[in-house]
Amino acid sequence: MKFYLPLIGLLLAATQISAQQENCDIKIYGRILDSNSGTGLPYATIQINGTGEGTVADSLGAYQLANLCAGRITLKLSHIGCAPESKTFILHSDTILNYYMDHSDHFLKEFEIVAGAERISADRNIQLSKLEMRESTGLQLADRMKEMPGIRVLQSGNTISKPIYRGLHSNRLLIFNNGVRQEGQYWGAEHAPEIDSYLINQVELLDGVEGLAYAPDAIGGIIKIESESVFASDSLHGDFQSSLSTNGRGGSAALSLGGRLAKKLPLYYQFQGSLKKLGDVETPDVVLSNTGTEEYNYSYALGYKTKNLVLNTFYSKFNQEVGIYRFSHLGNLTDLLEVLGGGRQPDTLDFSYDINRPRQVIDHELFKAEMRLITGRSSSLAAKYSRQFNSRQEFDAHTGINPSQEELARPQLSYRLLTHQGDITFSYRKERLEGKMGIAGIARTNTFSGRSFIPDYENYQVGLFLVQSYTLPGIKLNAGLRYDFYNSDIYAPYGSPENPINQNFKGFAGAVSAVQQFENASIKYEISSHWRAPGVNELFSSGLHHGVGVIEQGDSTLSQERSYNASLVFVKNWQKHQFNLSPYLNYIRNFIYLNPESIELTIRGAFPRMDYKQANAVFAGVDLDYSTNFKRFDINLAASMIYAQNISQNSKLNGVPPQQFSAEAKYNFRKWRKIENPFIAVKGSYTMEQYRAPQVLPADLFLNQNTDAELPSSFDFAPAPDGYFLLNIQAGFAIKRNFISLTVDNTLNKTYRNYLDLFRYYADQLGLNFTLRYQYNF
């Protein structure tokens, strides 16, 4: 969607003071206003072309740019739901510049939207603002996203995390990194997305219609991540970012550089690299042994841009080694029972930077080439190819009895996935009609070896899509349709290269939405349907899952999952108040889940056996958000509530996020000397106990080896942890191009456990943590 953005009024109230040569102490300030209501529009981004420098307007639409040099200047203004708009003029002296933006006209967006914290129009994807991005530097993707409505964090211990959106994650919540589907994260809840946090310049959640141009299987949604555009600026620019934390006694730093290679050629480049080193993290009471992380990542991009042709290539490499909490790997249910009974305490509590077994070694490599050809006044053709390589090695704590050097060097589990993706998209706009159509293909070669016994396989997928939007006065209609064919060949140990087991799935995905715009309110209605082919792990896995203490058994006769999703976004603004209400209902037919089947005897004792089964399930909930400001205070209240149920069995589902409420107050201090935008923010959040957790079946039941026991269709080994209240404090300011902030997480040093942590049986969450962040832009 794009707001057609005529500058109804451009107020240039320049006060002429004697213009000095090389005067670099000039300010531009003013407000961004709605041309209809005359009220301020908060959180627009104002950037200076050529330097990459910029600012974000405050909640009243006021902004200020300081220390500017006299001369020709181009300002780029971007706002939620509006295409970026540029204005060039000669700067002599301090200038008041007010922008009037028109909110009455709607089009499907053509350019990517840059920033914005609050949702002004209902027809806008949820994004992280520049400020939120800056204040979460160095954190993993999921932890950076947790400020977004509906987003929760799934953990495997305190160092591995991935996002959950409206109760769904992993193979139901797709991640598109720089336009490329991120592959490695599908294989399990304990596989975090392999993305350098510092490469992330923008995060957004796509809506159902727009998402159809990306994939048919976005049952839970699509997270779109973009790094900075290679074409950001002609002159040399970049930033240095760093983050230091007391908990883990380490930090990370990143450097990024970009610019134009040659004056004559419209050729642009961007280099970026980051390093991270953290030691063992600590709960309020103990050091969690072997929870360190080590990362080194780099990327580069080249771009070529003429009036009619845009070419760019991108390469990134992610390398991570992460320790898994030593006392989370257990031999059998007796061990688990002892841990749950508090009987088995870690015997070493000393802090260390060493990463020992159990650990994961993760590599991710991405290469992408993209072309965009402007084919007419309002049409373009884009083509993209990418190659992605994932490698994951897991080294278990237990190496077998008396291992040789060779055995020690060999991971207990090794995945290697090679994926090629390509797509061609034609975009067009004609008067009130706008849309795109295209074809997309994926080919994967995956090999697994080691303990979990998933077969090798190859698959490919081809899809055709069409996305349209039509704008009428006061209402905009969007619709999309997509057809995909998915074919997969399963090799050893079930089939062979000569005689593979062949499976294929096909189907339509579709979505329609309507956005109504009122004077101070906006409503978006959407219904969508997606489908997902069962994953190879769901079809064929067979073996003991050590981390969770269950035997998982795939079912090769599973059929595809289909979702029917209805959602509503209601946004209301009045004076300084803004209110968002987003209810949703996601009905999933043939939802694939692990169903407790029997108690099975192994040489390590008895374990519950869980089979992948299908049932109809529902995920319903509401995300609420209210913000206001008075004087120098910004106040925000948010709530996220979700209900989920297995309807076929009439039973509860495992791992559903508990209800969460938060309140934040931010005080914006006056500018003092060179210190700009000083603030202090206090945030309290309360997470309830998951009172709809499945019933508890203690490990003893399985240990008694009563293999005839009837099992319910869902259970847990331990009750859901109690609710908890957390207090976070953040303060920061800017001096020229330097931004400094200090964050205090878990200020009360509260000991608690998190239902959404797969290691909740074994360890508490992190205690008090101070993080100092520094950023310098040039």
Place this chain on the structure above:
Amino acid sequence: MKNSKIISKALIIFAIPVVFACEGNDDDNPQIENEAELITVLNITLINPVTNDTTFAVFSDPDGPGGISPTVTPITLKYTGENGQYLAHVEVLDSSNPNDVEQINPEILEEADMHQFFYLPNTEAGEVVNISYDPQEIDSNGNPLGISSIWNVLGLTNQGETVTIVLRHSPNKGGAGVATGDITNAGGETDIEVTFQLEIQPE
């Protein structure tokens, strides 16, 4: 035609990332690495040196966890009316490849200080059998390993008597009672946990 020259120059530069972007391996048939070591069989042999009664019990699960259920046979002993003594010996095997059945015992012996077997009769079995470690079999620190054990038979079984045999990896061998076979303070990780029915019949 100046434009095409610029484009060709640009394309050369674009090729640079491709040159670097080849770390991953396009090999369609990467070598499948060996399976991790698997314990699939535990045999226990008991001999009464006085009566020469020899008995044998087995827990066997050649396809590992899941799949086909394991086979477990009971431990059957004889009671002569007065207290008898059996010498027991366990044997651990990897039979996942039937053409190459691997003995695990030598490896356990080599890492004796990192392992210990525990013999745990249930309450009923505790009244009819008393199991202790073979005092001859110790690790380099003088602690028991438990491959060999001594079973004192005290009476006849009725019903529901079981003995669970546990192999712990990295136990705390210095923990209270651990040296005499009490698992309570042993810690470590469980490698094996197998429960056998115990039948003690009159001779």
